[in-house]
Amino acid sequence: METDWLDLPFTGPFDLAASARFIEGFTPSQSFVDQEGRLRLAFPASPSWEPVAALVRQAAPNGPVQVRLNAAPEDVPAVLSHVQRILSLDVDGSGFADLASHDPVIREVQALAPGLRPVLFHSPYEAACWSIISQRVRTTQAAALKNQIARRVGTKVAVPAGRNELPGIQLDTFPAPRRLLSLDRIPLLPEVKSTRLRATAEAALAGDLDAAKLRAMPADEALRHLATLPGIGPFSAQLILLRGAGHPDVFATAEPRLHQAITAAYGLRRPSVNDLAQVADGWRPYRTWVSVLFRAQGDLARL
Template sequence: MITGWLDLPFTGPFDLAASARFIEGFTPSRSFTDESARLRLAFPASPSWRPVGALVRQQEPDGAVEVRLNAEEEDVAAAAEHVRRILSLDVDGTGFPALAGCDPVVGELQSAAPGLRPVLFHSPYEAACWSVVGQRVRMAQAAELRSQIARRVGTKVAVPAGTGELPGIQLDTFPAPRRLLSLGRVPLLPEVKSARLFGIAEAALAGALDAGTLRALPAVQALRFLATLPGIGPFSAQLILLRGAGHPDVFATAEPRLHQAITTAYGLVNPSLDELEHVAEGWRPYRTWVSVLLRARSELART
């Protein structure tokens, strides 16, 4: 069914246009924007894992955010929550601007990208699959592999158009867990990666990759569990928790590019991990958010 426009509540500053600009450089994403900075998404939504198409709009920064869904009726509520999490709207951002008064670096980051919140993977499941697909290959190559897998064995879903417009576009979703497990082998991937994806799909079907459950656990416990998944090490476990489940307040100890970005932004000289963590303590309870802003600025500087 195609829904009407549904409200996506949030607190604190948010600018969808800033998220749209950010997501264009977020290589793993299969999201698309138009000239009005509306966002188009296509993903399998838990717990049913049926495909969903979504069109997101915001008329002005900090204004109401709305989504129009193509989803089964019983999936609408869950799909709307998926979209809120993807855009980090399910986190209370009221206190985020206050960090600028305590840390000039954070103030500069917020001024450069006002209203930007982390844009996440569609689910912890997709973040885990991306981690496996991307092992030992360049990010651009991994993104192309993911797209090819989605086209070959994923599901096409129509993304709704805006009211009164021409019909929307069709996008390919990454294969849902049951679809993945129905394959003898995932195309384009070596046997070892295919087997690892099957293990991740099984964990997702068992509910072990539920975003809410992972975020409710102490971060150390969640990371320890994620590292038991096939093919998932410390870096990937942190990616799944921070950029898949959307935990807003974890310092990524296994992300060298973030550490370099902190070193540069704060003028540090060969800092230890403890020193970097001490800097990040000042970002609580938004350590993930500030980390994403730092990485975004760092990546822009590289282009």
């Protein structure tokens, strides 16, 4: 059932256009932007894991953000929380710009895309599934596999249209946990990855991949918890917590590309991970947000 336009509250600067341009370069994402700059999303939403869709709009940077949903009435509150988290609107961003006042490196990176916040996976569940699918294959190949799995065994859902428009288009959602568990084998994947995806689905249904639960834990405890899942190592655990659950203030110790970007930006000579972590301490309470900007700065420079 489609809703009317609903408000998505947020605090601090936010520019949907910057996020929409960035999400188009976020390889695992199945979301896309229409000609009016509105963002279209489709995904299975916990706790019901029913397929839902959203159309997000913002008339001007820092202006009101609104969303129309295609979701069952009982799922609307949970889906709104999903969309807020996907766009990092559930985090108080009022102090993010202040980091630039005492760090010229951060000022330069932030200037590439004012108002941009991290764009996340639709859920920690999808982040975990992506981590497994993408292991030992090129990112573009993994994205193609994820999309093909969605088309073959996922669910199509209609994205709401704006007022006085034709009906919205349909998008494929990644298969929900119960759908994966109903399959004898996940298509296109080797047996080991198929087995690990099924274990991920079981963990999601058990609540072990709940975003609020993961963010409520101390970060180290959450990472240890995630690393107990089959096929999830330190890099994947950090990806799930930071880009799936949306924890805003963790320094990723297992991301060499991030470390290289920080080393170059600050002109460091052979820093250790501890040295880089000390640099990142100056970004609190937005270490994840700054890290995402560093990881994406090459793409941001081309936006």
